[in-house]
Amino acid sequence: MSRPPADPPAPLAPPAAEPTVGELSEAELLARVLPLLTRPAAQVLLGPGDDCAVVAAPDGRYVITTDTQVEDQDFRLAWPSGVRTTGYDTGVKCAAQNLADVAAMGAVPSALVVSLTLPPRTPVSWPEDFARGLAAGCEAMGAQRCAVVGGDLGSGRELSVTATVTGDLEGRDPVRRAGAGEGGVLALAGTTGRAAAGMALLEDPRYRAGQDEALDELAAAQLRPCAPVPAGPAAARAGATAMIDLSDGLLRDAGRVAAASGVVVDLDGAAVAALAGPLDPAARLLGADPRDWVLTGGEDHGLLAVFPQGAPLPGAFRAIGSCAPAPPGHDGTRPRVLLDGRAPHLALGHPVGEGWDHFEP
Amino acid sequence: MSRPPADPPAPLAPPAAEPTVGELSEAELLARVLPLLTRPAAQVLLGPGDDCAVVAAPDGRYVITTDTQVEDQDFRLAWPSGVRTTGYDTGVKCAAQNLADVAAMGAVPSALVVSLTLPPRTPVSWPEDFARGLAAGCEAMGAQRCAVVGGDLGSGRELSVTATVTGDLEGRDPVRRAGAGEGGVLALAGTTGRAAAGMALLEDPRYRAGQDEALDELAAAQLRPCAPVPAGPAAARAGATAMIDLSDGLLRDAGRVAAASGVVVDLDGAAVAALAGPLDPAARLLGADPRDWVLTGGEDHGLLAVFPQGAPLPGAFRAIGSCAPAPPGHDGTRPRVLLDGRAPHLALGHPVGEGWDHFEP
CATH class of the missing domain: 3.30.1330.10 (PurM-like, N-terminal domain)
Structure with missing residues (x-):
């Protein structure tokens, strides 16, 4: 799997010779x-x-x-x-x-x-x-x-x-969102947060394409995201019990798995920090917190899966958290997704659990 | 099969109380x-x-x-x-x-x-x-x-x-456009031309809804077309050798079947006149030729099928023409669809064979 190649940018208005x-x-x-x-x-x-x-x-x-x-x-x-x-x-x-x-x-x-x-x-x-x-x-x-x-x-x-x-489905059961069990390992294939960092760059006149390879790669993650498609069937073959496409942000999508499965997901702070590392150059340029992009950024189209405790993870996946039973009487008002055992806080003051919503202002 | 019921029209701008x-x-x-x-x-x-x-x-x-x-x-x-x-x-x-x-x-x-x-x-x-x-x-x-x-x-x-x-497909072969044979009977389920007559009415301030039932029915054929869906599988079971959805007009869609099958289709003038009859009230109001709507009007979503000569037609279908072998060397510059054996002419001077094209001016 390799990132799709960039295409040379074309002018917005067609040259006189080009038909519409x-x-x-x-x-x-x-x-x-x-x-x-x-x-x-x-x-x-x-x-x-x-x-x-x-x-x-x-x-x-x-x-x-x-x-x-x-x-x-x-x-x-x-x-x-x-x-x-x-x-x-x-x-x-x-x-x-x-x-x-x-x-x-x-x-x-x-x-x-x-x-x-x-x-x-x-x-x-x-x-x-x-x-x-x-x-x-x-x-x-x-x-x-x-x-x-x-x-x-x-x-x-x-x-x-x-x-x-x-x-x-090649004869297998579909891997649904509901299926994360107590003690399950939460694992990520592909990336998350990079497309959001890329969007922040693309939206900002301080970013100039072609001057910093690390920044250009983040912009490319927004423009031409690369989903780890074979990791999906690989996860199913390896016994994944729940899976979701990370399109709306880690907190929101992990929250969907947690809610559908009746568990609480605990993200590993070190894993989140490791995902945030490559976003540092963009965060420095824009004065942003890279961890916010990791937690709420969508559109990378990585895959978030839950594997049984102790099961070997397929090569494309890395562990980023674990699942615990929801406390009795969990009514949806308390967070379904924790970070190192505590409710996550975002630097930019978003309500916790926010990710992309097409109709939110 | 009955036409979907009309819904009471709603105002374009929402009342103050209605959310957007x-x-x-x-x-x-x-x-x-x-x-x-x-x-x-x-x-x-x-x-x-x-x-x-x-x-x-x-x-x-x-x-x-x-x-x-x-x-x-x-x-x-x-x-x-x-x-x-x-x-x-x-x-x-x-x-x-x-x-x-x-x-x-x-x-x-x-x-x-x-x-x-x-x-x-x-x-x-x-x-x-x-x-x-x-x-x-x-x-x-x-x-x-x-x-x-x-x-x-x-x-x-x-x-x-x-x-x-x-x-x-319920175990049957798909009925394709290519499959019309010499001597095949061209048959129609549902209607054609009604949606086009309806559009002409709706586009014209001389039409006032609610004053003439025949006109309102034509307008309804444009607004809420009714496709004869069960007639499709019925045609397949009855041995139809070619079929197409009439979405872009009889001349154009019959021409597609003819071209794919290597035949020439000859429409029966009496059958076209019978289809034009119910459009007369609209044609009189607007000074149009109802036959043009039958030949070029799309969006009724009737089904046009070809049955082997002599095969009994399923109940939803009526014969409207026949298929003849394309003359040797037919190169696509001559019409694929005839009307009573001759190239059809349209009252409004459209090029013959025209129907709906999304990008034509």
């Missing part, structure tokens, strides 16, 4: 984008081009999830720091957020359908780059078997992308 | 919308609430398709005629366009995931009504077994809805 999607018919646009996305795959019994695709479900079940990204909500074409993105970045991010949800069930991603809503002024290179990023993201994140089997192209005032991905 | 989605957290909004959508269903092995749902695929395959609707592209909150819509209308339309694609493969819809992008000013009643419309649409169109198993809620500047639906 408004100048092409839907069929012409499809003819440009589809070949960048599709390839033969054993599980695809009928690919794009008909009313539906047909996909094999070898064990008689499939997992399914959907995720939308909207311009200026989930990605930006231009950041306050001056960084500009292309469709390639959004394609990689689309792959990460969808594939991670499938991996978090212990399943192997099998098929994707994707719908693009494009303002007519969008340069044709944007959907083309998106397709390249989606394909490269699947490849780089270890979802080589996953194939794009269909989609929809439409016009709108706002750029937006919705993907639905399905996966194969 | 921007005032609710994502969890609060989900808690309101999810119960309106979900219900137990045998094929749903794990419903909403985890990273993915798990759905049974009894015959080891599933069909899958996705469709997006964007405000002012695919639906309107307020029409020039004064008609206002609610989320209920968009929910029914979402059901129709997605279910019809599954039915057109000869499959039975099994599971839906749906993503809503909502401007913060949207009244909470909109997603609630959307959920009610989606559920009622599935029920009314004969997709009672289809269950909503997941989704995504997010914020954006523009109201938009993307659904992905999967279906079960």
Whole structure:
């Protein structure tokens, strides 16, 4: 698994010679984008081009999830720091957020359908780059078997992308959020907090791309997150009893596992500090507390799993905490997630337990 | 199968007492919308609430398709005629366009995931009504077994809805577009042209809702189309060799079947006239040619199927034409779809073969 390569940034407004999607018919646009996305795959019994695709479900079940990204909500074409993105970045991010949800069930991603809503002024290179990023993201994140089997192209005032991905459980039970038991080991594959540090950099004019490799890597974690997709099925094979995709922040997502499982999760302060270390350069530049990013930052799409006490962890995972039974009468008003046995406090005064909420102000 | 009931129109701006989605957290909004959508269903092995749902695929395959609707592209909150819509209308339309694609493969819809992008000013009643419309649409169109198993809620500047639906082939081969043979009977289940006539009415201030039942029914066909979903599997069981969902107009969609199958389709003028008849009241009011709506109007989501010559048609279908071998050397520059043996001409001077294209001006 390697991070998807960066694509050279493209100018926001198309050069005079570059066509916009408004100048092409839907069929012409499809003819440009589809070949960048599709390839033969054993599980695809009928690919794009008909009313539906047909996909094999070898064990008689499939997992399914959907995720939308909207311009200026989930990605930006231009950041306050001056960084500009292309469709390639959004394609990689689309792959990460969808594939991670499938991996978090212990399943192997099998098929994707994707719908693009494009303002007519969008340069044709944007959907083309998106397709390249989606394909490269699947490849780089270890979802080589996953194939794009269909989609929809439409016009709108706002750029937006919705993907639905399905996966194969390979005969195993799905790994749910409810399943963390007393004494279970909480373990992380991939990263958390890096995408949030990267967003803080990208949002800040003090960050200038190309001057500090450590900072650029954090920005890349926001722009092109890399989900540890094969770690999901590996966790399932290793006996993980609960798992979640870390999309909304460690406190919030660990809290979801704890609430669903009826336990309290205790994060290990040293592990949190180790995750915060690589964020120090960004924290110094911006005057932030890197631990806040680790505890509340979403969008890295790491996998948080619970393993039985004493079980060997698969290679991609490191232990970052443990599970204890919830005290009798735990009513949800006390924190479900502790840090070294105590309620965590955030430097920036967020309410404890906060992470990303699409509708919060 | 009965047309989904109309919902009383709601005012565009929320009354002072009604909350907007921007005032609710994502969890609060989900808690309101999810119960309106979900219900137990045998094929749903794990419903909403985890990273993915798990759905049974009894015959080891599933069909899958996705469709997006964007405000002012695919639906309107307020029409020039004064008609206002609610989320209920968009929910029914979402059901129709997605279910019809599954039915057109000869499959039975099994599971839906749906993503809503909502401007913060949207009244909470909109997603609630959307959920009610989606559920009622599935029920009314004969997709009672289809269950909503997941989704995504997010914020954006523009109201938009993307659904992905999967279906079960029940052990049959999928009915593709390619499969129309010489002498095959072209048959239609459901309607075509009515939604286009309805759109023309809704776009025109000369139409006033509530004054003429025939006109109101046409407007309803645009606002809340009713796809003949069970006719899809019925066609497959009756031996249909090709099928397509009529979403982009009869000429365009029949042309797709003809091109994929290497045949020429000859529409029966009397059958087209019969389909145009119920559009006469709208055509008279607006000074339009009802036959144009039949030939080029999309969005009714009827099913167009080809049956072997002499095969009894399932009850939902009526014959509207026949298939002949394409002349040798047919290179796509000559029409694939004829009307009584001749190239069709449209009253309004559209190029022949035109239907709906999302990016055409």
